[in-house]
Amino acid sequence: MSQEVADVFLRIHQKDNVAVALQDLKAGTQIFLDGLSITTADIKAKHKFTLMPLQAGDEIIMYGVLVGKATEPIALGGLITVNNIVHASADFKLGERKSNWQRPDVSQFSGRTFKGYHRSDGSVGTANHWLVIPLVFCENRNIDVLKEALTGKLGYKKADSYQSEVEQLVDLYQAGKTTEDILNADLKDSQNSPVNKRMFKNVDGIKFLNHTMGCGGTKADAETLCGLLAGYITHANVAGATVLSLGCQHAQVSILQQEIAKRSPSFDKPLFILEQQKLGTESNLLQEALKQTFAGLIEANKIERRPAPLSKLCIGLECGGSDGFSGISANPALGYVSDLLVAMDGSVVLSEFPELCGVEQELSNRCVNEGVANRFMDLMINYNKAAEQSGSGFYANPSPGNIRDGLITDAIKSAGAAKKGGTSPVTAVLDYPEKITEKGLNLLCTPGSDVESTTAEVGSGANIVLFTTGLGTPTGNPITQVIKLSTNTTLFERMPDIIDINCGTIIEGKETIRQVAERILNFIIDVASGEVETKAAKLGQDDFIPWKRGVSL
Known part of the structure; x- marks a missing residue:
C-alpha cells in the first residue's frame, strides 16, 4: 500500500481522489498535495474530502479501489457524505494468480515459543476450558443451574461487581437521601474478583454456551449448529465437554457425533452426553451431569502448559x-x-x-x-x-x-x-x-x-x-x-x-x-x-x- 502522509490528512493510495482528515479541519484550511493548493470545507477527523472537483456519476477512489459514486457535484476539498455519494464497487472475475508476496523479516521472533496445552491431534491450546453445552434451547435453564452450582464452589465465579454499589444506594435511600442526592452520589468501585480460590489450577474455566437454536428451525439450521458446537468441542482450547440433550429436537446427538468425527477422526477428549427424556427427572439429569463434569475436570487438570512454536497459533x-x-x-x-x-x-x-x-x-x-x-x-x-x-x-x-x-x-x-x-x-x-x-x-x-x-x-x-x-x-x-x-x-x-x-x-x-x-x-x-x-x-x-x-x- 502506497500512501502520502501529512500532519493533518492522509492520501492512502496514489490513485485516490479523496483523502482522510487526521484531525478536525476548519472550513478554509489550506493544504498542499502534488503542488496543488486545496482549500477544505469543514471536515471532522476520520472523514473524507475530495482531492479534485467531482461531477454527478464520477467515481470515488480510496485505497486504490472504487468505493462509491458522486450523486451531485462536489467541490475540490469538499466533504463526502451519505448525501452526495452512494456505494459502488467494481465487478470481479477470475483473474491471474498473484500469490507472490514479500515476506516480512521475522528474525526477532525466531525460536520464540508460547506456553500452551498440547492435544493428541497435534494442535496446541492457548487455554484449557471445560464446556457445558445445550444441544437445544430447551436445556438452557438446566445449563444455568449447572453454572450456578459449579462455578462458585470451584472458584470460577467472580463476585457480583456491582452488588456493593447497590448496597451503597440502599444505604443512601435508608438514610433519607433525596433522588438528587442519589443521582449525584460518588459510588465506590467494587472488585470483580473470584469468590473462591480455583480448585483446578490447570483448568482455566468452565464455560456454558447457551443459545436459542436446536429445534423449530430447518434441518440445515440444526446441522449447522451441530457443526459449530463440534468445532468448540474439538477446539484446541477445550479439554472436554458435557452436553445436555432433550432428546426429541432436530439437533440430534448423532448429528453432533458425526460433526465431531468430521473434524477430529481420532477424537479422544472426555465427552459426556446426557438426554433428559431418557434420564427422567431433572434431579437425575443434573446430578449425573455434575458427577461426570467433576470427573472430567479432574482429568483436565492433569494437563499442563508446555512450550510450543508460534506456528501453532491460529x-x-x-x-x-x-x-x-x-x-x-x-x-x-x-x-x-x-x-x-x-x-x-x-x-x-x-x-x-x-x-x-x-x-x-x-x-x-x-x-x-x-x-x-x-x-x-x-x-x-x-x-x-x-x-x-x-x-x-x-x-x-x-x-x-x-x-x-x-x-x-x-x-x-x-x-x-x-x-x-x-x-x-x-x-x-x-x-x-x-x-x-x-x-x-x-x-x-x-x-x-x-x-x-x-x-x-x-x-x-x-x-x-x-x-x-x-x-x-x-x-x-x-x-x-x-x-x-x-x-x-x-x-x-x-x-x-x-x-x-x-x-x-x-x-x-x-x-x-x-x-x-x-x-x-x-x-x-x-x-x-x-x-x-x-x-x-x-x-x-x-x-x-x-x-x-x-x-x-
Whole structure:
C-alpha cells in the first residue's frame, strides 16, 4: 500500500481522489498535495474530502479501489457524505494468480515459543476450558443451574461487581437521601474478583454456551449448529465437554457425533452426553451431569502448559464498531501481524464477507489456485444475492456508528477492513462452520456482525482473536481470549476497561505500522502463554451467538 502522509490528512493510495482528515479541519484550511493548493470545507477527523472537483456519476477512489459514486457535484476539498455519494464497487472475475508476496523479516521472533496445552491431534491450546453445552434451547435453564452450582464452589465465579454499589444506594435511600442526592452520589468501585480460590489450577474455566437454536428451525439450521458446537468441542482450547440433550429436537446427538468425527477422526477428549427424556427427572439429569463434569475436570487438570512454536497459533482477525481510522491504523497493523504469523507457518483467518465487498478482485487474485478463487467469488455472490432477495444487500452493512465516524459506504468500510488480512496468499476459503486445516491466510464466510463472526472464527479453530474497534465494543468469547485494539488514542483513554492495545500511535506519528504489529505479536505471546488476561476475559465477556444461516450483515 502506497500512501502520502501529512500532519493533518492522509492520501492512502496514489490513485485516490479523496483523502482522510487526521484531525478536525476548519472550513478554509489550506493544504498542499502534488503542488496543488486545496482549500477544505469543514471536515471532522476520520472523514473524507475530495482531492479534485467531482461531477454527478464520477467515481470515488480510496485505497486504490472504487468505493462509491458522486450523486451531485462536489467541490475540490469538499466533504463526502451519505448525501452526495452512494456505494459502488467494481465487478470481479477470475483473474491471474498473484500469490507472490514479500515476506516480512521475522528474525526477532525466531525460536520464540508460547506456553500452551498440547492435544493428541497435534494442535496446541492457548487455554484449557471445560464446556457445558445445550444441544437445544430447551436445556438452557438446566445449563444455568449447572453454572450456578459449579462455578462458585470451584472458584470460577467472580463476585457480583456491582452488588456493593447497590448496597451503597440502599444505604443512601435508608438514610433519607433525596433522588438528587442519589443521582449525584460518588459510588465506590467494587472488585470483580473470584469468590473462591480455583480448585483446578490447570483448568482455566468452565464455560456454558447457551443459545436459542436446536429445534423449530430447518434441518440445515440444526446441522449447522451441530457443526459449530463440534468445532468448540474439538477446539484446541477445550479439554472436554458435557452436553445436555432433550432428546426429541432436530439437533440430534448423532448429528453432533458425526460433526465431531468430521473434524477430529481420532477424537479422544472426555465427552459426556446426557438426554433428559431418557434420564427422567431433572434431579437425575443434573446430578449425573455434575458427577461426570467433576470427573472430567479432574482429568483436565492433569494437563499442563508446555512450550510450543508460534506456528501453532491460529489467529482470528475481527473488527467491530469501526471508524474512519480503522483502515489506516489498527487494521493495517493486524495485517502486518498476519503476515508475520504466515511467514512463521502459523494460521490466520479473515471473515466478515459483507465487509470484503469491493476488494473481491484483489483477494481472489491472491488465492493459491483457481478452485480456491472460484469458491470465494461464489460465496460472495450468493451471500449478496440472498441479502438482496430479502430487500437488503452488502450496501446496507455500515451501521449508524460507522457512518457517523466516516465509513459512509460498505466499500469504504470493506477496503479498510480487508487490511487485516495483510498481503500473503489466500491458502483456503471456508464456508461456515468449516474447520481451518490449512496454514496461512484463510477466508471464512461469516456475517459482519461482531459476535456471530467471532463465534464462527473460534468454532473454526482460532485460538486467539484480534479485534479492532474505533468506537468501542466489549465483545469477548467463552473459550478464546479476544484482544481488543483501539484505532485511536481517544478511545483507548476513554474505555481502558475494554481496550488492551492502543494503535492510535500510528495516527499520531509516534509509531509505524510495523512497530505496532511487533508490539501486538509480543502481547499475543503473553496472552497465549496464560501470563496476561485480556480485558474481555476479566469482565467475563463470554459472547456466543451462532449464525442462523440467512441474512445477517
